[in-house]
Amino acid sequence: xxxxxxxxxxxxxxxxxxxxxxxxxxxxxxxxxxxxxxxxxxxxxxxxxxxxxxxxxxxxxxxxxxxxxxxxxxxxxxxxxxxxxxxxxxxxxxxxxxxxxxxxxxxxxxxxxxxxxxxxxxxxxxxxxxxxxxxxxxxxxxxxxxxxxxxxxxxxxxxxxxxxxxxxxxxxxxxxxxxxxxxxxxxxxxxxxxxxxxxxxxxxxxxxxxxxxxxxxxxxxxxxxxxxxxxxxxxxxxxxxxxxxxxxxxxxxxxxxxxxxxxxx
Amino acid sequence: xxxxxxxxxxxxxxxxxxxxxxxxxxxxxxxxxxxxxxxxxxxxxxxxxxxxxxxxxxxxxxxxxxxxxxxxxxxxxxxxxxxxxxxxxxxxxxxxxxxxxxxxxxxxxxxxxxxxxxxxxxxxxxxxxxxxxxxxxxxxxxxxxxxxxxxxxxxxxxxxxxxxxxxxxxxxxxxxxxxxxxxxxxxxxxxxxxxxxxxxxxxxxxxxxxxxxxxxxxxxxxxxxxxxxxxxxxxxxxxxxxxxxxxxxxxxxxxxxxxxxxxxxxxxxxxxxxxxxxxxxxxxxxxxxxxxxxxxxxxxxxxxxxxx
Numbered sequence: 001x002x003x004x005x006x007x008x009x010x011x012x013x014x015x016x017x018x019x020x021x022x023x024x025x026x027x028x029x030x031x032x033x034x035x036x037x038x039x040x041x042x043x044x045x046x047x048x049x050x051x052x053x054x055x056x057x058x059x060x061x062x063x064x065x066x067x068x069x070x071x072x073x074x075x076x077x078x079x080x081x082x083x084x085x086x087x088x089x090x091x092x093x094x095x096x097x098x099x100x101x102x103x104x105x106x107x108x109x110x111x112x113x114x115x116x117x118x119x120x121x122x123x124x125x126x127x128x129x130x131x132x133x134x135x136x137x138x139x140x141x142x143x144x145x146x147x148x149x150x151x152x153x154x155x156x157x158x159x160x161x162x163x164x165x166x167x168x169x170x171x172x173x174x175x176x177x178x179x180x181x182x183x184x185x186x187x188x189x190x191x192x193x194x195x196x197x198x199x200x201x202x203x204x205x206x207x208x209x210x211x212x213x214x215x216x217x218x219x220x221x222x223x224x225x226x227x228x229x230x231x232x233x234x235x236x237x238x239x240x241x242x243x244x245x246x247x248x249x250x251x252x253x254x255x256x257x258x259x260x261x262x263x264x265x
Numbered sequence: 266x267x268x269x270x271x272x273x274x275x276x277x278x279x280x281x282x283x284x285x286x287x288x289x290x291x292x293x294x295x296x297x298x299x300x301x302x303x304x305x306x307x308x309x310x311x312x313x314x315x316x317x318x319x320x321x322x323x324x325x326x327x328x329x330x331x332x333x334x335x336x337x338x339x340x341x342x343x344x345x346x347x348x349x350x351x352x353x354x355x356x357x358x359x360x361x362x363x364x365x366x367x368x369x370x371x372x373x374x375x376x377x378x379x380x381x382x383x384x385x386x387x388x389x390x391x392x393x394x395x396x397x398x399x400x401x402x403x404x405x406x407x408x409x410x411x412x413x414x415x416x417x418x419x420x421x422x423x424x425x426x427x428x429x430x431x432x433x434x435x436x437x438x439x440x441x442x443x444x445x446x447x448x449x450x451x452x453x454x455x456x457x458x459x460x461x462x463x464x465x466x467x468x469x470x471x472x473x474x475x476x477x478x479x480x481x482x483x484x485x486x487x488x489x490x491x492x493x494x495x496x497x498x499x500x501x502x503x504x505x506x507x508x509x510x511x512x513x514x515x516x517x518x519x520x521x522x523x524x525x526x527x528x529x530x531x532x533x534x535x536x537x538x539x540x541x542x543x544x545x546x547x548x549x550x551x552x553x554x555x556x557x558x559x560x561x562x563x564x565x566x567x568x569x570x571x572x573x
Contacts, residue, residue: 021378024371025393031408092310099303118509120526121546125321148317229403245404252399
């Protein structure tokens with residue numbers, strides 16, 4: 001309860017405030033933490049705390065062809081989404097940052113649309129188009145849709161870096177004879193590295209996390225982990241999900257640490 | 266930013282200007298080339314968004330007014346005439362509003378604590394916000410399914426404490442939807458609020474107090490007005506995301522609390538009723554755009570979205 005002990009006087013209002021803040025923080029963090037011990041439970045029925053401990057659900061996950069295939073599809077999709085959205089987003093962010101054209105501000109809003117349009121509507125629209133061009137249940141279709149969804153996050157992250165960078169440095173390199181691309185790669189890129197790292201993380205996580213569009217357009221052998229988890233949660237709660245969730249929580253913890261380091265570095 | 270410089274150094278185009286000098290034409294040509302190359306750099310991203318988002322939306326708009334007998338607004342009229350549709354919209358707004366209010370009430374103290382604490386304690390508060398934020402929404406919905414079930418931890422704790430005799434129905438209803446949705450939305454409120462509060466100088470509060478203001482008066486007249494843009498940005502973000510939220514309400518509502526997003530999904534996947542799905546979705550989109558357009562005058566959209 002000494003959360004706010006560094007405040008000058010510990011008055012009653014401070015105590016009440018501390019209790020309130022602690023309660024809200026518990027509400028936020030308990031659902032994330034509770035999944036981990038549950039994943040080591042032996043029981044088929046969800047209970048907390050578990051009566052017996054085992055790796056049963058981890059074995060179930062790693063031995064299941066379906067879950068493994070879904071995990072592979074998700075990772076491959078996330079990787080390609082990241083690899084393609086990064087250069088596309090970088091080109092766009094560079095243009096937004098450097099252009100003096102008025103129309104660019106409007107175009108910037110257009111590029112942010114995937115964040116503004118309700119995801120369910122995006123999913124319905126993409127499904128409608130894919131059904132006509134035969135991209136339903138394909139990796140290509142999934143990657144393309146995820147690139148579109150990841151672009152705003154990539155662009156926002158990169159713009160944050162570019163806005164704090166003094167572009168005249170790149171001009172100097174160009175005036176000394178480098179072409180623009182080489183000047184960008186040699187001078188600008190190394191200096192906006194933290195924002196590139198966060199853009200990469202955003203692209204990867206956006207794809208890995210994306211559920212609604214995948215629900216509509218992925219299927220057959222190309223189902224994503226999120227689609228399989230969603231269906232499993234809706235139909236009958238399979239404790240294997242506790243194991244998968246724990247792995248995903250570990251992954252987010254790693255990402256938070258990377259992001260934290262990245263900010264300081 | 267040599268371009269801005271070039272553009273400014275060029276004389277205004279007017280009728281009685283002398284014939285352009287050779288290097289002036291070269292400069293103009295250079296500027297055009299620069300504009301063209303910038304637009305070229307934007308092109309790949311724009312193509313992605315136009316082909317995979319804007320064209321499909323136009324297609325849906327076309328579907329929504331198209332019936333077997335040609336043009337018709339029947340799909341839109343249904344939203345106002347059929348109570349299922351109207352009630353769903355009303356419920357979606359009610360839940361979104363409730364979640365927004367709750368996330369202000371709960372997010373404000375958290376952001377305040379994080380912005381006023383230092384070192385370990387500030388990091389602890391932020392981690393409790395950021396770790397859930399980065400954790401998959403599916404994982405969190407799963408956790409709430411476990412916590413809120415009849416024999417779940419929440420019911421058990423409440424019964425052990427003697428607060429209730431019978432387990433409460435906490436999920437597969439609106440209560441579950443609100444609890445789960447709020448958990449997803451709270452970080453979207455706390456993070457922009459924290460960013461704003463962190464920038465409020467402590468000196469101002471001290472100045473106010475040294476001039477004789479009571480702490481609450483200082484809070485209300487100095488701190489609150491400066492934190493207001495953060496509250497506004499967070500609220501807009503939360504409200505708009507709530508309006509179209511699907512995953513958590515679907516899982517925790519258990520098919521009993523139907524929101525607009527589910528109406529779209531069911532019309533597409535179960536009934537293949539593209540007209541109805543499109544109309545419902547586009548009304549939702551219209552509302553979202555209206556909100557963004559309205560707020561854009563006070564806070565630029567990019568700022569709100571960049572809060573993530």
